[in-house]
Amino acid sequence: MGTDFASVGRLLSSPARAAMLDALLDGRTATSSELAAAAAVKPSTASGHLAALVEGRMVVVATRGRTREYSIADRDIALALEALSRICPDPPVRSLRSARDMDALRAARTCYDHLAGRLGVDVLGALLQREWLVARGDEYVLSAAGDQSLVDIGVDVPKARMQRRHFARVCLDWTERRPHLAGALGAALCQSVLHAGWVRRRRSGRGLLITPLGVDQLQQAFGISTTAAS
Amino acid sequence: MGTDFASVGRLLSSPARAAMLDALLDGRTATSSELAAAAAVKPSTASGHLAALVEGRMVVVATRGRTREYSIADRDIALALEALSRICPDPPVRSLRSARDMDALRAARTCYDHLAGRLGVDVLGALLQREWLVARGDEYVLSAAGDQSLVDIGVDVPKARMQRRHFARVCLDWTERRPHLAGALGAALCQSVLHAGWVRRRRSGRGLLITPLGVDQLQQAFGISTTAAS
DNA sequence: TGAACACTTCGGTGATGACCGAACTATCGA
DNA sequence: TCGATAGTTCGGTCATCACCGAAGTGTTCA
Numbered sequence: 001m002g003t004d005f006a007s008v009g010r011l012l013s014s015p016a017r018a019a020m021l022d023a024l025l026d027g028r029t030a031t032s033s034e035l036a037a038a039a040a041v042k043p044s045t046a047s048g049h050l051a052a053l054v055e056g057r058m059v060v061v062a063t064r065g066r067t068r069e070y071s072i073a074d075r076d077i078a079l080a081l082e083a084l085s086r087i088c089p090d091p092p093v094r095s096l097r098s099a100r101d102m103d104a105l106r107a108a109r110t111c112y113d114h115l116a117g118r119l120g121v122d123v124l125g126a127l128l129q130r131e132w133l134v135a136r137g138d139e140y141v142l143s144a145a146g147d148q149s150l151v152d153i154g155v156d157v158p159k160a161r162m163q164r165r166h167f168a169r170v171c172l173d174w175t176e177r178r179p180h181l182a183g184a185l186g187a188a189l190c191q192s193v194l195h196a197g198w199v200r201r202r203r204s205g206r207g208l209l210i211t212p213l214g215v216d217q218l219q220q221a222f223g224i225s226t227t228a229a230s
Numbered sequence: 231m232g233t234d235f236a237s238v239g240r241l242l243s244s245p246a247r248a249a250m251l252d253a254l255l256d257g258r259t260a261t262s263s264e265l266a267a268a269a270a271v272k273p274s275t276a277s278g279h280l281a282a283l284v285e286g287r288m289v290v291v292a293t294r295g296r297t298r299e300y301s302i303a304d305r306d307i308a309l310a311l312e313a314l315s316r317i318c319p320d321p322p323v324r325s326l327r328s329a330r331d332m333d334a335l336r337a338a339r340t341c342y343d344h345l346a347g348r349l350g351v352d353v354l355g356a357l358l359q360r361e362w363l364v365a366r367g368d369e370y371v372l373s374a375a376g377d378q379s380l381v382d383i384g385v386d387v388p389k390a391r392m393q394r395r396h397f398a399r400v401c402l403d404w405t406e407r408r409p410h411l412a413g414a415l416g417a418a419l420c421q422s423v424l425h426a427g428w429v430r431r432r433r434s435g436r437g438l439l440i441t442p443l444g445v446d447q448l449q450q451a452f453g454i455s456t457t458a459a460s
Numbered sequence: 461t462g463a464a465c466a467c468t469t470c471g472g473t474g475a476t477g478a479c480c481g482a483a484c485t486a487t488c489g490a
Numbered sequence: 491t492c493g494a495t496a497g498t499t500c501g502g503t504c505a506t507c508a509c510c511g512a513a514g515t516g517t518t519c520a
Contacts, residue, residue, distance in 0.1 A: 003255075003315040005251060005311065006245040006248035008242065008314055008318055009239050009240075009242025009244075009247075010239075010242075010243040011239070012235045012236065012239025012242065012243070013236060013239040013242070014236065014239075014478070015478095016479090017239075018235035018236035019236075022233050022235060025233075031496080032496070032498090033496070041479070041480090042481080043498085044479085044480070044497090044498075044499080044500095045480070046497090047498050048477095048478085048498090048499090051498085065488070065496090066487040066488065066495070066496050067487095067495095067496060067497080076316055076317050079313055080314050080316060081235065083309055083310040083314070084238055084313070084314065085233040085235070086306055086310060087238065087288075088233055088234050088235060135365050135367050136365055137358070137409050138368055138402065170367065170368040172368065178367075179367050179368045244507085245508095246508075246509090261466080262466070262467060262468090263466070271508085271509070272510060272511080273466080273467065274467085274468075274470095274509085274510070275508070275509055275510070277468050278468085278469090278508085278509090279508090281468085295466090295518070296466050296517040297517095298467070
């Protein structure tokens with residue numbers, strides 16, 4: 001009845017637009033030229049695609065001087081795309097290199113703006129086990145002990161609380177098939193571990209790289225064992 | 231990185247294929263002719279579209295005599311489509327009739343194979359409030375009291391437990407923006423209320439219709455107030 | 461066995477849209 | 491003020507694909 005998949009489907013159906021959305025799925029913004037490069041098309045072509053995505057409310061654009069910063073329009077879009085990526089046929093592993101990339105993604109990556117992959121799942125597991133976070137439906141409640149502990153390791157909890165979005169909620173992981181932490185708190189946690197240098201973004205894509213410092217600190221803060229990636 | 235939205239997007243991009251998937255989203259099977267009618271195309275055209283959907287692993291087909299029964303391939307596909315429907319621009323309300331249809335969908339409908347809409351959300355709320363169901367991450371655990379009570383009202387809990395799928399889990403409702411119950415238990419519950427005549431399927435689409443009997447029984451079993459729809 | 465039915469395959473048509481290069485607009489830095 | 495940079499608009503080409511009708515395959519039922 002009525003649900004109009006076709007309009008959204010049409011936007012996803014072009015390889016170029018799909019590549020652009022994929023490039024934006026790490027939650028960062030990108031300029032028109034960057035997205036043109038990501039999609040391997042000329043700027044003029046990219047411009048048309050981006051106009052279509054904006055028109056279709058999938059991305060939003062902010063003009064900054066002579067550049068334009070595009071980003072995923074809202075969290076629902078990101079969630080829907082993550083759900084879709086779960087059913088996309090596994091991109092055929094063409095080479096050793098892309099097989100390694102795949103392993104790296106499984107180990108640690110961002111999902112829109114929060115931690116995902118084995119790292120994301122393990123961190124959520126630790127938070128629940130210590131009862132810093134308590135499940136409640138598809139949301140989580142932060143306990144007093146959890147609040148204090150997260151602040152201690154540098155997470156800006158007060159700022160996360162102030163945001164006009166869900167504070168802490170479930171997001172299903174497509175490689176681990178188990179939940180990881182999304183919402184404002186998930187984003188804040190992700191930002192804090194990036195800022196503290198426990199993990200770094202890989203050169204391209206959504207992959208994350210756990211630093212030697214991160215291995216120590218993650219063990220100390222959450223009691224989880226990781227290995228530093230190269 | 232790699233996630234290939236385009237292949238799935240291409241399948242969704244045709245209004246005919248989108249309509250077919252939408253028609254299958256209530257979890258029932260449909261024949262080639264039924265889907266051709268749902269999409270308003272000739273059988274020959276429908277045949278091609280359905281072949282593409284099967285090729286793309288979005289639907290599966292079972293040959294029964296001279297007819298072919300199509301259905302959504304698996305639960306991940308259904309979940310992804312539900313997530314997508316959350317971001318589809320609201321289908322423009324063209325008429326009084328479709329406005330009423332929309333209201334009806336909001337009140338009670340199926341989501342793949344379980345209850346959704348206000349009814350689905352209220353039922354889950356009641357289950358949690360009575361502690362028949364306890365949240366645990368994005369899954370639910372059925373308490374002993376809950377097991378007994380659901381069996382008492384006719385839900386085949388043992389059979390649900392035996393199925394090789396998640397037993398009871400969160401599914402986000404796109405009209406209510408709150409969770410309802412999915413998984414084998416959600417499907418069993420849906421089947422039991424249909425079988426007991428508390429609700430009936432509407433002539434077409436995913437809408438459900440609460441019977442006068444259902445109003446009484448839902449009040450008695452779950453303490454929730456509903457109104458019989460016409 | 462043959463007629464009715466469900467569905468698929470094939471060939472042809474028309475429309476859509478993805479892409480590029482070239483010309484245009486707006487901003488930044490000197 | 492002028493050149494360089496970021497992005498958009500426009501016109502044209504080419505490929506893809508949605509659709510149909512007609513003919514073909516296999517199944518059911520009388």
